[in-house]
Structures are given as structure tokens and as C-alpha cells.
Amino acid sequence: MPQTLTEKIIFAHLNGKTATVGQEIELKIDQTLTQDATGTMAYLQWEAIGLPEVQTELSVSYVDHNTLQMGFRNPDDHRYLQSVAARYGLVFSPPGTGICHQLHLENFAKPGKTLIGSDSHTPTAGGLGALAIGAGGLSVAMAMAGEPYKMTMPKVFRIWLTGKLSGFAGAKDVILHLLKILSVKGGVGAVMEYDGPGVATLSVPERATITNMGAELGATTSIFPSDEQTRRFLATMGREEDFLPLAADEGAKYDREIAINLCELEPLAACPHMPDKVVPVRELDGLKVNQVAIGSCTNSSYSDLKAVAELVRGKKISEDCEMFLSPGSKQVMKMLMDENLLAAFLDFGGRLLESSCGPCIGMGGSPCSGGVSVRTFNRNFEGRSGTLDAQVYLVSPLTAAMCALHGKFTDPATWGEFPPKAELPKKAPSIRDLFHFPKEQSVRLQTQVVRGPNIVPLSPFDPLPQSLTLPVLLKVGDNITTDHIMPAGAEITALRSNIPAISRHVFSRVDSEFVDRCDKAASGIIVAGENYGQGSSREHAALAPRHLGIRIVLARSFARIHRANLINFGILPLIIDEKSYTALQLSDIVEIDITKLASGQNIEIFCQTGNFTAKNDLSSYELEVVRAGGLLNTVRKNK
Ligand code: MIC
Ligand code: SF4
Numbered sequence: 001m002p003q004t005l006t007e008k009i010i011f012a013h014l015n016g017k018t019a020t021v022g023q024e025i026e027l028k029i030d031q032t033l034t035q036d037a038t039g040t041m042a043y044l045q046w047e048a049i050g051l052p053e054v055q056t057e058l059s060v061s062y063v064d065h066n067t068l069q070m071g072f073r074n075p076d077d078h079r080y081l082q083s084v085a086a087r088y089g090l091v092f093s094p095p096g097t098g099i100c101h102q103l104h105l106e107n108f109a110k111p112g113k114t115l116i117g118s119d120s121h122t123p124t125a126g127g128l129g130a131l132a133i134g135a136g137g138l139s140v141a142m143a144m145a146g147e148p149y150k151m152t153m154p155k156v157f158r159i160w161l162t163g164k165l166s167g168f169a170g171a172k173d174v175i176l177h178l179l180k181i182l183s184v185k186g187g188v189g190a191v192m193e194y195d196g197p198g199v200a201t202l203s204v205p206e207r208a209t210i211t212n213m214g215a216e217l218g219a220t221t222s223i224f225p226s227d228e229q230t231r232r233f234l235a236t237m238g239r240e241e242d243f244l245p246l247a248a249d250e251g252a253k254y255d256r257e258i259a260i261n262l263c264e265l266e267p268l269a270a271c272p273h274m275p276d277k278v279v280p281v282r283e284l285d286g287l288k289v290n291q292v293a294i295g296s297c298t299n300s301s302y303s304d305l306k307a308v309a310e311l312v313r314g315k316k317i318s319e320d321c322e323m324f325l326s327p328g329s330k331q332v333m334k335m336l337m338d339e340n341l342l343a344a345f346l347d348f349g350g351r352l353l354e355s356s357c358g359p360c361i362g363m364g365g366s367p368c369s370g371g372v373s374v375r376t377f378n379r380n381f382e383g384r385s386g387t388l389d390a391q392v393y394l395v396s397p398l399t400a401a402m403c404a405l406h407g408k409f410t411d412p413a414t415w416g417e418f419p420p421k422a423e424l425p426k427k428a429p430s431i432r433d434l435f436h437f438p439k440e441q442s443v444r445l446q447t448q449v450v451r452g453p454n455i456v457p458l459s460p461f462d463p464l465p466q467s468l469t470l471p472v473l474l475k476v477g478d479n480i481t482t483d484h485i486m487p488a489g490a491e492i493t494a495l496r497s498n499i500p501a502i503s504r505h506v507f508s509r510v511d512s513e514f515v516d517r518c519d520k521a522a523s524g525i526i527v528a529g530e531n532y533g534q535g536s537s538r539e540h541a542a543l544a545p546r547h548l549g550i551r552i553v554l555a556r557s558f559a560r561i562h563r564a565n566l567i568n569f570g571i572l573p574l575i576i577d578e579k580s581y582t583a584l585q586l587s588d589i590v591e592i593d594i595t596k597l598a599s600g601q602n603i604e605i606f607c608q609t610g611n612f613t614a615k616n617d618l619s620s621y622e623l624e625v626v627r628a629g630g631l632l633n634t635v636r637k638n639k
Pocket of ligand 2: 065099119121296297298356357360361377378
């Protein structure tokens with residue numbers, strides 16, 4: 001039977017013989033990655049599993065999200081992560097080296113390998129043919145322990161590319177176009193597999209922009225074939241030996257086909273406050289722009305930033321606008337320096353930031369009140385920039401540079417000559433010696449793990465009682481993101497390794513009384529609309545509500561990673577229909593007989609305003625985990 005590229009990699013890593021779409025599969029994991037904001041929790045859980053060393057081919061711990069070091073919390077987290085890596089045999093990437101996904105693409109990702117990462121943009125590595133999936137920290141800790149990764153066998157969509165990008169259209173416009181077609185929930189349960197003659201025209205960094213932002217479709221992951229472009233990229237990175245040609249078989253069957261002619265694309269922008277609110281840039285002509293930010297794991301490659309530098313060379317930024325630049329890695333930074341491109345950017349009036357996530361996760365660089373911020377990032381959720389009433393637009397690097405030049409959006413038809421595409425050189429300067437590679441076992445075993453006072457070990461969670469009678473403590477609408485549930489930003493992210501402290505901020509930007517209600521009720525339920533928990537992989541969005549006593553989420557539908565995180569921390573995710581969603585109100589008391597819960601069987605819910613049936617789509621293993629009060633309890637029990 002001809003296979004899709006996704007099936008090829010899945011079948012080569014399958015623990016078991018068959019894989020049916022929609023059924024649970026177990027995947028052998030070759031590589032893992034973590035970043036600091038999810039990493040501390042992942043490694044506390046890893047330590048609780050109690051193994052002497054990681055069992056994967058490669059596990060990397062990056063520090064890129066919170067590098068501000070305001071007070072002891074952050075630097076203590078970094079020191080903890082460094083010492084865990086040294087103790088258990090991981091590669092450690094110190095703060096400032098770069099953004100995890102950019103660094104992984106440059107240095108470690110390999111075609112045909114499986115990778116899971118505690119960050120939703122892990123699919124970036126799909127740009128060079130890896131099957132790279134975002135997951136919660138606990139799932140990553142389990143993979144480091146050599147456990148197969150349990151996931152739902154995805155559908156596969158073929159995105160058939162023809163033609164070639166032209167004019168000012170860039171890779172970002174390809175994924176914005178797809179977001180417009182599919183929406184932020186259109187990819188749930190599916191892998192986006194790119195194919196067709198247009199693929200060969202895209203470089204690996206361009207492909208990585210597209211697979212990176214495939215996360216915003218809700219997709220399991222996105223993947224490109226591994227071809228001559230891949231070989232060339234790996235050669236530039238000094239690791240051609242990692243090349244492996246890979247493609248789908250001719251005649252492979254797909255669940256859906258979407259054709260995109262690259263020649264027809266034009267510069268696009270995602271408008272506030274969702275990545276799928278996409279319009280052509282020409283329609284925004286005249287809209288004043290206060291801030292431009294270029295960088296993030298979506299658009300911070302050498303080619304992206306060189307194109308920007310060439311465009312602004314010899315020009316001056318609009319006086320009403322500011323502009324930030326965060327190169328994706330020190331390698332990119334060095335390449336820009338070597339070609340005197342940073343000077344072009346600085347002379348333009350730009351502000352250079354460290355190679356880290358920075359403004360993308362609200363770590364500085366917030367816009368002014370009500371300000372319009374134009375960013376090359378992947379998320380524009382309300383408040384994520386750190387300014388609650390800011391209006392954030394997502395665009396390509398060239399569109400962003402044009403906004404900085406004019407201080408407003410302008411029609412691309414007036415932009416003139418298109419700057420030549422910035423090609424990668426044959427050889428890029430290596431920064432590999434900046435990573436801390438694992439030492440020999442005798443040294444590792446003597447390494448002490450260092451914990452600062454902000455690192456509070458997880459307190460155990462109790463199993464699910466036989467019957468639950470709980471009040472509805474919050475009712476929210478569709479597309480609630482993990483940024484709504486567990487906001488980021490400098491102050492709150494510094495508490496990522498301290499669950500009691502960070503849980504005081506749950507839903508703080510949505511309903512400032514939620515935490516008080518949880519305190520009073522001790523335990524309760526959240527009712528939500530479609531696509532609950534979209535966005536980030538941060539398990540704090542499950543862990544902190546669980547700490548506050550949330551035992552069940554009743555939603556119209558769930559985002560993939562968040563659903564898995566809820567289960568991992570013992571929260572029961574059940575699906576309700578439109579009628580029940582409309583009927584359920586804040587403070588309603590609902591009652592569920594947990595003993596009646598059986599895998600795949602719907603469950604009766606009693607409520608004073610009327611009973612209803614909820615859909616239970618948990619596998620028997622997932623049910624076992626929820627009943628036990630979470631995955632760590634399950635693992636301990638089965639040991
Ligand atoms: C994000 O882009 O939202 C983050 C910050 O990278 C998250 C992870 C986190 O919350 O730590 C993600 O995408 O998974
Ligand atoms: Fe970092 Fe932003 Fe990428 Fe998340 S989306 S990994 S915060 S750069």
C-alpha cells in the first residue's frame with residue numbers, strides 16, 4: 001500500500017502493528033526538547049520518575065523563554081535546568097544561545113526522526129522532514145524515560161503546492177493563507193503534509209516558518225519531504241551526514257487535499273486577536289503602526305533577517321514607530337554581524353534584542369496603551385504582548401519592515417522593486433561549542449541538582465472520587481487559549497516552577513474573581529465552548545486549575561495538547577453539545593457518577609436545571625490516568 005510521509009515515519013516508530021485514524025497509538029520517540037518555561041516542571045516530573053539517565057537518542061534542554069533574570073527566580077530555574085542536564089545526560093543550551101526551535105533546526109533535528117517537545121511549536125523541525133510534535137512537559141518526561149508517546153493516529157491532509165512565491169509574498173503568507181482557509185481549529189486531529197512541485201522552491205527556513213505556524217491550525221504537526229533543499233541546509237549547518245531523502249509514495253491516500261498556487265499569494269496579515277483573522281495587507285492601507293517586532297521561532301532565520309536588513313539599509317524608521325529585532329540564534333546573529341547587516345538595521349533606528357523569545361511571550365517589548373503592534377510572530381492572542389488593549393497583527397518580515405519604514409500599513413503595490421531572496425551561504429559559522437554536551441557517567445553521577453527557593457516540588461494529587469457533585473465555577477466561550485487560562489509575561493512566567501504561587505493568576509485576565517470562587521468552593525467545574533485550550537503546550541494551564549480544585553472541564557471541543565495535559569493532571573475532559581452548553585450557567589451544581597464512566601461510553605450528568613449526556617472519548621488508559629488523579633500517580637502505581 002502506498003504510504004504518506006507521515007505514515008512512513010509513524011510505522012517506522014510504531015509500538016504495535018496497526019494504526020487506525022482516531023485510535024490511540026504508541027510512538028517510539030527518538031529526540032526530546034524542552035524550554036525553560038515548561039522545562040522546570042518537566043524535569044521535576046522526570047526526577048519523580050526516578051531513572052538514572054535519559055533513554056532517548058538525544059534530549060536537549062533549552063533556555064530561551066524567560067531570560068530576563070529579574071530577581072533570583074529565573075536564574076535559579078536556569079541553574080536547576082543546567083544541573084539536571086549535567087546529571088541525567090541531556091544537552092544544555094544556555095540562555096542567550098537562541099530560541100529552541102531555531103536552534104534545534106540548525107543543530108539537531110533529523111529527517112525521519114520522531115521528536116516531542118514541551119512547546120507547541122516543536123513542529124518547526126517538520127521543515128526538514130522530522131515528525132515533530134508538541135506535548136506537555138510530563139509527556140516529554142515520560143518519553144525521556146523511554147516510554148512510547150501515546151497519541152491519536154492523525155488524519156493526513158495533503159497541502160499541494162504549485163508555482164513559486166513572487167513579489168513581496170513570503171513563507172509566512174503561505175501559512176496565513178492556510179489559516180484563512182482552515183481556521184484555528186481546522187487542523188485538529190490532522191497532520192499537514194506538504195507536497196507538489198512548489199515544495200522544491202522553498203528553502204528549509206521557509207518550510208520551517210510554515211510548519212512552525214501549523215501549530216495555530218491546531219494540527220498534530222506539519223511536515224515537508226526531505227529533498228535536495230534539505231541536503232543543502234544540512235550541509236550549510238555542517239551536518240550533511242544527517243541527510244536522508246524522504247517523501248510520500250506515489251498514490252498515497254490522504255484524508256483531505258488543499259491546493260495552493262504560490263504564484264497567487266500576496267502579503268497577508270492576521271488581525272487582532274486570532275491568527276486566523278487573515279486579510280490582505282492592502283486592505284489595511286493607512287492603518288497607523290506604533291511598533292514592529294521581528295523575530296520569534298516563526299521568522300528569525302538568517303534569510304528572513306537579511307532580507308529585512310537589505311530593505312532598510314540606508315533608510316530611517318518612521319519617528320512614530322519603534323522596531324525590535326531578535327535573531328533566532330547566535331549563529332544567525334554572527335552571520336548578520338559578519339556581513340555587516342546588523343549595522344544596516346541599527347542605523348535604520350532598530351533596537352537589537354537577545355536571541356530569545358522576548359516580546360513574543362510578553363518578556364518585555366510591550367506596545368503602548370491601545371498601540372498597534374505588527375509582529376512576525378505566530379500568536380496575537382489578546383493581552384499576550386503584555387498590553388491588554390494592544391492590537392497585534394501578524395505578518396511576514398518584509399511586511400513588518402515596510403510598516404516600520406512608513407509608520408503605517410501601506411499597499412504592497414506601492415512597495416516597488418522586490419529585494420532579491422536572501423540565500424543561505426554554503427557554510428554557516430558553527431556555535432555548537434556553546435552547548436553543554438553530556439559528560440562521562442562517572443562525572444554525571446557526581447553532579448548535584450541545584451534547587452533554588454522558587455522551585456517547589458509538586459504535591460501529589462488525589463484520585464478521582466467515585467461520585468462528584470460540583471459547582472460550575474466559570475463559563476467561557478469558544479477558542480479560549482492557554483494564554484487566557486494561564487497568562488505568560490515576565491512576572492507570571494517567573495513562577496512556572498512554583499504551582500501554588502502561579503495558580504493565583506489562573507484566568508486573571510478573563511475573570512479576576514475566578515480564583516476566589518475556587519478558594520471558596522474548594523472544587524469545581526469549568527464550562528467552555530469550542531477548541532478549549534488552543535495555543536501553547538504549557539501544562540500549567542491544566543496543573544494550576546487542578547491545584548485550585550478543578551476536576552472536570554465540560555467543553556464543546558478541546559485542543560489536542562491541552563486535552564492531553566488535562567488528563568495528565570487528573571482533570572476529566574468531557575464533550576457537551578450546544579444545547580447543554582447554552583443551558584449550563586455559572587454556579588449550577590452538576591453531579592456525575594464516576595463509577596459509570598467507561599471508555600468510549602457517554603455519561604449522564606445531573607444538574608438542577610435539567611440532565612444531559614456528555615460525550616466521553618477517553619481511551620481506557622486515559623480513563624485509568626484520570627481516575628488515578630494523573631499520570632504521575634499512574635506511573636507510580638504501575639511501578
Ligand atoms: C508559547 O508560544 O505560547 C510558548 C510560550 O512557547 C508555549 C510554551 C509555554 O507556555 O511555556 C508553547 O507554545 O507551548
Ligand atoms: Fe518562544 Fe514565541 Fe516561539 Fe513560543 S512562539 S517558542 S514564546 S518564540
